Amino acid sequence: MHFTDTVYRNPYWPTFPLLQITQGCTHNNCKFCTMYREVPFRMQPMEWIEEDLKEIAEIAPDATTIQLLSANPLCMTYDKLAPILEKINAYLPKMEYIYAATRVTDIRNKTVEELKKLKELGLREISLGVESGDDWTLDRINKGYHASDIIEQCKKLEEACIDYWMTFLNGTAGKEHSLEHAINSAKIFSQCKPMLVGTGGLTLFPGTPLLEEAERGEFTPLSEKEMLIELKTFVENLTCDCYFITHHTVSGKNLTGPDFLKRKDAIIASLENEIEHGDLDRMAAIRSRKKTL
Template sequence: MKYDNIIYRPPSEANTLLLQVTSGCSHNKCSYCSMYRDIPFKTESLEQIEKDLIKAKVFHKNTKRIYLLNGDPFTLNADKLKSIAQLIHTHLPNCETISMYSSIKSIKNKSLQELKELRSLGINDLYIGIETGCDESLEYINKGNNSREAIKELKRLNDASIDFISIIMYGIAGYDKGVENAIATAKLLNSVRSKAIALMNLTLIPGTELYEETIKGNFVQASEQEKLIEIKTLIEHFHLKDETLFSSIHISNLAPLNGILPRDKELFIDRLNRVIV
């Protein structure tokens, strides 16, 4: 199967069949991210995608799940995504779920009817890098959307019955802004229905704009203590209406937490209190 570059996929998709439908990231402007920095964005042809599916069915004919690569495959227009889904079902008829990364902007370019049609074809479990609910931070990291737009588009996914995993990055607001950031992020997530919430710790990577801003002294990192307090504040301010998987098992995290909210809310807070000095 064709894979052009380094493969990035969520930890939970470690055993999922990977199908390349794009290369690079359509946005590729987030100031903290280096994943696709030197990779031009391009889309894969349906002919190549079908070739890969023909190869895949030799070893994965009974697969029930497939993950589309790369940075933001949901940026493809609805017709292209429908065609890809139809090819998947032709060659892998047992496939039930077609998952991928998405941005807020990529939801925006699809009507509610198109979203519902995509859901009917098995497109579900979108991984969305929300990062934060703080507009100041969203603008600073050049995310490409504000919190109001995020809530609007995530609610449209809810209306279309498309599940999504909200990826949140603590430490992104910098020194002495963790509590403020946590409260704003909790407010955003309380407004929508996530299937899961996945936490990541801000990691500064050489070559990114945020790294350079740190070197210049324009961005000051939060301490580990501040980050732990930010996580605790986030959880304290959650008022989720539905049971939601909560996970901070990514290798970047300071405190591994894995469970269900709101059921495990007090357990998480107790664990964090034990490590906060």
Template sequence: MIYPQLHFRGQVWRPPYKASSQLLQVTSGCTWHKCKFCSLYHGTPFRVSPLSEIEADLKVIRQWQPRARRVYLTGANPFALSYNKLMHVAILLRKYLPNLVSFGMFARVTDIAPKTVEELKNLRHMKLDSINIGIETAHDETLERMNKGYQAKDILEQLSKLDKARIRYNVFYLNGLGGKGNGLESAIATADILNQLHPCIINIVSLTIFPESELYHEVLDGTYEEEPEIERLIEMRTLIERLNIKVNILGHHISNTVPITGALPDDKVALLREFDKAIAEFPEVELKAYRNRIWHL
């Protein structure tokens, strides 16, 4: 028997808490492809899946997962699609999956800008209920150096629109991105911005540099110096200490030498105590050896 196959190209990523969601490709690769540190979509050019291809995949999903309740649209940032294209996708989802409760996707901060609050509300009405956004940091110097293509003020402005539209969003913070000596500034700047917003989850991932990235070559030629592991722990501690919003913290990614999870404000004291213990007890050489053993995210 020959089983039908879905149209997946290149790398396919999803957040760990979307493990029960049905995956559906609407884009592949990334629209930006300029972040110095990133190798997640290396070698995969950006492509928008034709609506005919999306519909064909939904027919297969309806056949094999007719009661699918949650769908995650794959690609580095499917939210780059126009409002009209996203509405077409949402209509197809509702047509083929009558039990659909919600769908979500990754986005860049800049993907939100072309969409009005009213359009975002319409997408929410069509069951878009969560977006995952790699803000990385709100430290402007680091954003510029890493060629993210936006500033801290853009993070505040665009994510505020999601708050107004009542679309839940989760952000990714890239610990250590500023390089040696910049950890505290990055943590403080990011906490200041996030304290004005309402993210559901803050995912903390620690920078791990791979040969496919531009930043790898800057390390080799000495123009970028990685942030020491103890400084990274201090950075994470500072971020959590300065946050005064109600939010879930997920820091159990393989890249984190001290994995943590918790909910603020209730778990703040316990989390800070855990970092204090690690900073006092773990030698830098041991933590660095752990990072050097990470070969893939």
């Protein structure tokens, strides 16, 4: 298999087989991330993709799922992406679900009709690293799009009947804009129809511009308690029904599961308990041991 340095795969999706079709990240400029900092973006050569599909077909000829790699493989135009999906179906004729993580901006270069055709070829579910629905925060962390872009591109996915995930990055606005980040993100997410909303807490990794800004006093990170308060505010203002998960260091009960709106009060109560009684030192210790997103 032609796996290059630094690949990301979603652990909640089937993690075998995996097929890398791009290297690196087209944006590679988010201030909180260094995952692909040293990996120039390029598309995998088609001969590599076909060789990998031959290998997968030998090992798992009855595979019904596959996850595309790396950071944002759907950046490809329809004309480049469709032939890859066609080859997947040719080598793996029982294929049902093709998964991919990608950026909001990667949907722009595809029409709804093209997205529908990709759905017919097996592209059933994608994960969008949204991080925030607040324009100030999106600019602050250099995501490369605004809240209106999130809504516009998600509506296209909905029209094409492609399921999608949305992520909220807790703490990424710092103390300077925490309340607005939580409330405005929830408002934007609630105007969409994600099948899943996932949250994670910001960790300032070495080499990230955001850590350097924090060291210069230009960014004020949230404490663990403040992170929980921000997450609670986000949950309180979120009104879309979905599967809800969190990667936060919090260990409270009832945080992950389906039917978010039915469980919303229980999630809030669990977060309130963690805010008042949680082991904040343990949470901070867990965060300090994280090495990557």
